Amino acid sequence: MGGTFDPIHNGHLRTALEIKQWLGVAQVTLLPSKVPVHRQQPARSGEQRLAMVKLSIADEPGLIADDREVLSDEASYSVLTLESLRREVGDTTPVCMVLGMDSYLSLPHWERWQELLDLCHILVVKRPGWVYQPCELMQQISRRHEITDKDKLFNSPAGHVIFRELTPLSISATQIRNLIAADQSPRYLIPDAVWDFIQQQKLYGFESKI
Numbered sequence: 001m002g003g004t005f006d007p008i009h010n011g012h013l014r015t016a017l018e019i020k021q022w023l024g025v026a027q028v029t030l031l032p033s034k035v036p037v038h039r040q041q042p043a044r045s046g047e048q049r050l051a052m053v054k055l056s057i058a059d060e061p062g063l064i065a066d067d068r069e070v071l072s073d074e075a076s077y078s079v080l081t082l083e084s085l086r087r088e089v090g091d092t093t094p095v096c097m098v099l100g101m102d103s104y105l106s107l108p109h110w111e112r113w114q115e116l117l118d119l120c121h122i123l124v125v126k127r128p129g130w131v132y133q134p135c136e137l138m139q140q141i142s143r144r145h146e147i148t149d150k151d152k153l154f155n156s157p158a159g160h161v162i163f164r165e166l167t168p169l170s171i172s173a174t175q176i177r178n179l180i181a182a183d184q185s186p187r188y189l190i191p192d193a194v195w196d197f198i199q200q201q202k203l204y205g206f207e208s209k210i
């Protein structure tokens, strides 16, 4: 599950944990991007966003952080990341990329997007505020690749799209950044360890007045 994670919040974390439990896998990986290719570069460095991811999962063995994009010199294109993962796990191991609905609907704008489903499955998580209104191209992709039986994800290395509704949590990193900039506490929307880090590092305009 890749993301800018600026900062990581409970919407991300709950999503990752519920997916782990639903799929019955040992671990789900959180993969912060260093240089997001599709949005303004965040003021927080890749290292700072990775540090917040690591703090948020320190006591949850079912979630792990992957630092390959943060440590890479290349822009954070998912196709490059998936190729790197493939080199590690080989051609036959199933790989599943987790995306929120907003990210999934932007797929035709991604770098070499036609190759993504040759490299992985895509698990799309419904997200409050984002209705599934696909363009014609996305409708074709869904028709060609969509499955409803999650067990099929384990029978092939790539190529399926599956949708999943989880506990709807209407939390966004934008909301967290705005709260802090307005001197309001984001407590209970992000893990305490992440909030402590933000205060120590004075991120997002935190002024220690909250």
Ligand SMILES: Nc1ncnc2c1ncn2[C@@H]1O[C@H](COP(=O)(O)OP(=O)(O)OP(=O)(O)O)[C@@H](O)[C@H]1O
Binding pocket: 002, 003, 004, 005, 006, 011, 012, 015, 098, 099, 100, 101, 102, 103, 125, 126, 127, 128, 169, 170, 171, 172, 173, 174, 175
């Ligand atoms: N509350 C949520 N529920 C489900 N999926 C989410 C939620 N928040 C983010 N995601 C998904 O997690 C991935 C990483 O998201 P990202 O780091 O951009 O967070 P964000 O909250 O969307 O940030 P921002 O507000 O800065 O755009 C994306 O695929 C996104 O769709």
Ligand SMILES: O=C(O)c1ccc[n+]([C@@H]2O[C@H](COP(=O)([O-])O)[C@@H](O)[C@H]2O)c1
Binding pocket: 001, 002, 003, 004, 005, 031, 033, 036, 037, 038, 039, 076, 077, 078, 079, 103, 106, 109, 110, 111
């Ligand atoms: O590879 C691309 O062109 C591309 C374009 C847009 C988004 N992504 C990836 O999608 C994931 C979610 O992005 P974001 O901005 O919602 O955090 C994250 O891993 C991004 O690197 C990737």
